[in-house]
Each structure stands twice: as C-alpha cells, then as structure tokens.
Amino acid sequence: MRKKRKKQDWQIRIVEYGVKPAKEFKAHDLNPREHPTDQREPLRGSLSTIGFIKPVIENVRSGKLIDGHGRIEEALAISDEMPIPFVTVDLDQSEEALAIATLDEITKRAKTNADVFKLLQARIQTSNEVLNNFLGDVASRVGVVIESVKKQTVDVSAFKSSLPPQIYYRVIVEELSLADAEELQRKLEKARVEQYRKN
Numbered sequence: 001m002r003k004k005r006k007k008q009d010w011q012i013r014i015v016e017y018g019v020k021p022a023k024e025f026k027a028h029d030l031n032p033r034e035h036p037t038d039q040r041e042p043l044r045g046s047l048s049t050i051g052f053i054k055p056v057i058e059n060v061r062s063g064k065l066i067d068g069h070g071r072i073e074e075a076l077a078i079s080d081e082m083p084i085p086f087v088t089v090d091l092d093q094s095e096e097a098l099a100i101a102t103l104d105e106i107t108k109r110a111k112t113n114a115d116v117f118k119l120l121q122a123r124i125q126t127s128n129e130v131l132n133n134f135l136g137d138v139a140s141r142v143g144v145v146i147e148s149v150k151k152q153t154v155d156v157s158a159f160k161s162s163l164p165p166q167i168y169y170r171v172i173v174e175e176l177s178l179a180d181a182e183e184l185q186r187k188l189e190k191a192r193v194e195q196y197r198k199n
Contacts, residue, residue, distance in 0.1 A: 013089045015060050022075035022082040025056065028064040030097065033104060035070045042134040043070055049128050055085040059096050066091075066099050112142040125183075 035043070056068025065072065066089065075082035091099060121135060121144070 013091060013095075014087050015090050016088045017055070017086070018088075019083050019085050021080060022072055022084050023080035025058065025068075025072050025084065025086070026064050027069055027072070028062075028066065028100060031065070031069050031100060033069065035073070040070065040074070041130045044074055045128045045130040045134070047071065047074060049126055049131060052085050055087045057099075058086050058088045060088040060090050061092065062096060064096075066096060067103050112138070114139075114143045117142055118144045 052071075056071055057066040058064065059066055068084075068086070072084065075084055089099075117139060121139060124135065126132065
C-alpha cells in the first residue's frame with residue numbers, strides 16, 4: 001500500500017461554473033503559450049468532433065483568461081456568440097501568474113504508457129483525418145508499434161457452412177492496421193448476419 005503523505009488542506013479556488021459567449025472573454029497579456037498550426041489543427045479537429053469537454057479558466061479578480069486562449073480563438077473564428085463553458089477562480093496577481101506559468105508545463109511532464117495508448121487507439125473511431133494523423137504522430141513519439149498488415153485476408157470462413165454462399169465474403173486489403181482489419185471483419189460479420197436474417 002502506498003504510504004500516505006502528511007495531511008494537507010487544499011484550497012478550492014473555484015468560484016463559479018457557467019457558459020457565456022466567446023466575445024466576453026479577455027485574453028491575458030502575459031499568456032506565454034503560442035498555438036502553431038500543428039497544435040491548432042488537432043485542437044480544431046477535437047472541438048469539431050467531440051466538442052467542449054473542458055471549461056476555460058477565468059480569474060474573477062483580473063477578469064482575464066488563465067487557460068483556454070486557443071479554444072476561445074477558435075470559437076471567435078466561427079462566431080462571437082459561440083457559447084463557451086468556463087470556471088472562474090479567485091487568485092491574486094502572484095497566484096494568477098503562477099497558474100499561467102505552470103498549468104501546461106506540469107501537464108507536459110506526464111508520460112504516456114505506450115501499451116495503454118495502443119489499447120486506446122483500438123477503441124477510437126473517427127473519420128477526422130487531422131486527428132488520425134495526430135494520433136499516429138503521438139503513437140510514433142511514445143513508441144507504439146503499429147503492426148502493418150499487407151494483403152491481409154479478412155474473411156468469415158467460420159460461418160460459411162451455415163450461411164448462403166451468395167453472402168460469403170472474402171476481402172483483400174492492403175496497408176491496413178490490425179485494429180482496422182478487426183473492425184472491418186466485425187462489420188462484415190454484422191452485415192452478413194443481417195442479410196441472412198432477411199433471406
């Protein structure tokens with residue numbers, strides 16, 4: 001069992017949760033983070049595919065953003081009235097500066113488990129090309145070995161004896177990942193069973 005550290009009382013600095021138009025947020029003039037294309041495009045892809053799952057952070061004392069500048073900029077590019085989920089926190093000037101300086105930098109120190117990331121990839125189904133490319137880049141960076149299947153035969157021969165021959169498929173695919181091959185096989189099996197029931 002992990003040894004417990006000395007008890008501490010962590011302050012809860014969150015004041016309010018809410019939603020308001022993108023135009024009502026004020027960027028922080030000391031925000032050091034820049035958003036290059038290779039970060040902005042997957043951000044845009046995530047917002048258009050999943051949507052908002054994390055609020056931006058605004059300091060109630062200064063009225064300025066602490067976190068979420070990129071998301072606000074993307075929203076403003078679509079509509080000034082885009083509704084944005086937010087939390088307000090109550091920080092003094094020094095605490096505000098500390099939060100801005102450390103939030104993303106602490107996150108960057110996290111390490112990605114390659115085996116777990118590979119399992120995550122197998123569950124992801126998105127047609128967003130930018131996100132798929134981004135995930136491929138992440139997989140390569142963390143050392144995930146992508147097993148390429150060339151001229152992989154995906155069939156359902158196990159069902160051949162119990163299904164009419166006119167709905168027996170044999171599909172040849174090239175350069176398909178194992179996860180994609182398995183997903184294709186599941187779809188073919190489902191289609192075959194549905195067709196069989198119709199007959």
